[in-house]
Amino acid sequence: MQQRDQSQPQQTQLFMKTMFWFLPIVLLLLPVLEVHGKVPALIVFGDSTVDPGNNNHISTILKSDFEPYGRDFAGGKPTGRFSNGRIATDFIAEAFGIKSTVPAYLDPTYDIKDFATGVSFASAGTGFDNATSDVLSVIPLWKELEYYAEFQDKLRGYLGNDKANEILREALHLISIGTNDFLENYYMLPGKSSQYTVVEYQNILLGIARNFITELHRRGAQKITITGLPPMGCLPLERATNIFFGSNCNEEYNNVAKDFNEKLSGAVTDLNKDLPGIQLVLSSPYEMVMEMIDNPTSFGFKNAAMACCGTGLFEMGYMCNKRNPFTCSDAREYIFWDSFHPTEKANRIVADYVVKHFLAAFK
Numbered sequence: 001m002q003q004r005d006q007s008q009p010q011q012t013q014l015f016m017k018t019m020f021w022f023l024p025i026v027l028l029l030l031p032v033l034e035v036h037g038k039v040p041a042l043i044v045f046g047d048s049t050v051d052p053g054n055n056n057h058i059s060t061i062l063k064s065d066f067e068p069y070g071r072d073f074a075g076g077k078p079t080g081r082f083s084n085g086r087i088a089t090d091f092i093a094e095a096f097g098i099k100s101t102v103p104a105y106l107d108p109t110y111d112i113k114d115f116a117t118g119v120s121f122a123s124a125g126t127g128f129d130n131a132t133s134d135v136l137s138v139i140p141l142w143k144e145l146e147y148y149a150e151f152q153d154k155l156r157g158y159l160g161n162d163k164a165n166e167i168l169r170e171a172l173h174l175i176s177i178g179t180n181d182f183l184e185n186y187y188m189l190p191g192k193s194s195q196y197t198v199v200e201y202q203n204i205l206l207g208i209a210r211n212f213i214t215e216l217h218r219r220g221a222q223k224i225t226i227t228g229l230p231p232m233g234c235l236p237l238e239r240a241t242n243i244f245f246g247s248n249c250n251e252e253y254n255n256v257a258k259d260f261n262e263k264l265s266g267a268v269t270d271l272n273k274d275l276p277g278i279q280l281v282l283s284s285p286y287e288m289v290m291e292m293i294d295n296p297t298s299f300g301f302k303n304a305a306m307a308c309c310g311t312g313l314f315e316m317g318y319m320c321n322k323r324n325p326f327t328c329s330d331a332r333e334y335i336f337w338d339s340f341h342p343t344e345k346a347n348r349i350v351a352d353y354v355v356k357h358f359l360a361a362f363k
């Protein structure tokens with residue numbers, strides 16, 4: 001962390017403090033005003049960061065449909081979201097004036113009428129790499145694409161070809177995936193790391209990302225945003241296991257994430273040239289999340305290193321349950337809800353950033 005300059009005039013400090021509080025509010029209001037009506041649907045692919053409960057409906061141990069997950073959600077309901085409340089894509093849909101939550105495609109209480117304005121195919125624990133989704137038997141990315149094709153058919157049946165194609169063309173397609181390929185697969189299991197250097201593995205994942213985006217475009221998607229990797233070395237789980245450096249972030253993991261994002265940025269530039277009509281944006285919140293972790297109090301948090309649930313070090317999924325006596329009382333003081341996932345408050349800040357970034361890229 002940087003040293004504060006003590007000679008800085010007090011007025012400037014006060015202004016900075018005010019701006020820190022004021023800025024999130026401005027960011028929150030802007031998108032709704034600017035883009036209302038332009039984006040008719042939010043269509044989501046990825047992992048637990050954007051899974052609103054698809055894993056409730058498959059056979060995996062990686063679930064969160066029990067307390068205290070969802071304790072700050074409407075009705076205090078555990079939905080399968082890996083947070084205490086809503087996730088970033090819920091806030092993004094809200095910012096576009098669409099709706100306040102994005103439903104899970106596999107949830108039988110919703111149908112095509114609901115999915116027509118937004119749907120998530122995401123699955124906690126999945127990755128770009130097929131081998132990553134195998135680790136905890138979750139939905140592989142290619143299967144998310146199959147579900148998308150099925151959804152498109154249903155949408156055409158429901159609205160007719162022309163209207164459905166128009167919605168698909170105008171809808172924002174969001175992809176948030178990749179952390180598990182490194183933390184659950186490459187650095188955890190012997191397979192890939194004995195076969196590939198981390199740079200080679202990054203390039204393999206990048207190839208899959210490129211193909212996936214090309215495939216979405218081929219099926220009629222034009223507005224696409226991909227979030228890249230977060231500072232994954234600062235997740236509480238990685239800090240807790242980073243014994244050599246006390247509780248600091250794992251810099252190696254953070255550097256892998258930064259490198260990957262840089263390569264992804266190049267791929268995004270290329271794809272924007274190659275695919276006619278595409279509006280592809282890399283909306284990586286990496287730097288912004290890093291800022292939040294370095295200066296939690298500026299964003300209204302008290303704790304950036306530990307999670308709210310359990311001891312704050314290791315718990316997620318079944319270990320974060322209501323019998324765990326250590327869970328914090330106010331999740332708003334924390335950036336992380338469990339050892340891997342942000343709180344609702346942090347999700348909202350990230351969502352504001354992604355929306356603002358997408359809009360700025362395509363004025």
Ligand SMILES: *[C@@H]1O[C@H](CO)[C@@H](O)[C@H](O)[C@H]1NC(C)=O
Nearest residue numbers: 128129130131140142143208
């Ligand atoms: C992942 O598995 C699917 C289904 O078996 C296959 O079609 C696809 O090519 C695989 N993807 C990669 C990158 O190997």
